[in-house]
């Protein structure tokens with residue numbers, strides 16, 4: 331089978347790595363890919379427009395991808411990132427007669443519009459925090475002044491991880507409203523905002539494969555969004571993940587499937603937007619039970635890296651079945667092992683950082699530990715150099731979470747680039763150091 335994978339981060343390297351293990355795969359193309367995917371298939375020079383790019387640029391991109399898929403005789407396009415899903419790449423491909431894995435534009439609204447998603451959750455009794463949406467600045471400020479709880483202020487549209495501001499006081503919440511609606515830190519995505527009750531204490535990522543009719547849940551995983559240990563500092567795209575959560579029993583996963591993923595897949599189907607792809611609710615485990623603070627319409631990054639090393643079944647068979655509406659015919663098995671992914675980041679990330687710095691030690695990593703490339707590239711003489719904020723994801727498995735963690739960090743220490751920083755508490759359990 332000839333597969334084209336869209337994307338170029340750590341998530342896509344992990345997907346390419348897993349797809350490459352399938353006996354059904356004959357050719358793998360990745361657009362645009364990175365230095366990691368280059369070792370597994372052919373990277374194509376099809377750079378993706380940035381979030382919020384002009385419509386003409388997006389249209390040209392959608393056209394080029396569809397044409398390339400047709401010219402290469404691609405059997406399946408796997409669209410991994412949220413932007414091309416929200417732009418309608420799946421619709422374009424399917425209209426051109428090319429099978430594709432990912433939600434349609436209408437289904438991707440679950441992630442692309444926070445206000446649409448909240449209204450959808452209300453219609454289908456999916457538990458979520460109290461939320462209000464605003465496109466009027468004064469109304470938003472009034473809501474904050476009258477709120478009785480701590481608040482999270484979010485841009486309505488896609489905002490590359492800059493769209494959600496967690497606040498502790500009314501002053502901070504008012505500042506967040508101004509940052510999004512007046513200063514425009516998330517671009518046009520922040521011209522409309524949602525303000526929701528801040529819930530907690532524990533965050534968990536639920537993921538499921540869906541073919542639009544049914545779903546198969548994946549194990550739970552826990553991302554670490556803050557840049558420093560102990561959840562200190564500004565939010566990032568994710569500094570590390572462990573799976574499964576040591577603090578949860580099977581009941582939490584079952585409840586997330588029962589009260590969140592099942593009603594979401596069924597609700598999208600009954601509303602005429604069948605969701606074919608990865609449903610990924612961001613969930614808070616609260617005293618009231620699991621509550622959705624956001625829906626995503628794709629694999630999480632870096633959750634994917636920690637999940638796919640636990641997947642025993644053939645990923646290509648699963649996504650092909652989803653694309654064709656036959657998920658019920660496929661077995662999806664997971665390893666009992668735990669996994670830990672540690673993101674190695676550039677000095678300064680998530681603010682400004684330098685790129686082009688040589689990376690050493692990747693070849694010294696144990697053979698059973700995966701190093702998924704994210705913001706990395708090969709320079710003209712083949713040297714691996716930094717090219718982004720999150721550079722590499724070191725991913726290890728173990729019989730226990732403690733073993734996976736020990737293995738991941740032992741291997742992290744063999745890798746070096748100037749200014750490299752990472753969290754040291756991914757998967758850390760009480761009483762461990």
Ligand code: GLY
Pocket residue numbers: 553567568626629630631632633
């Ligand atoms: N890990 C967070 C995300 O993928 O949105």
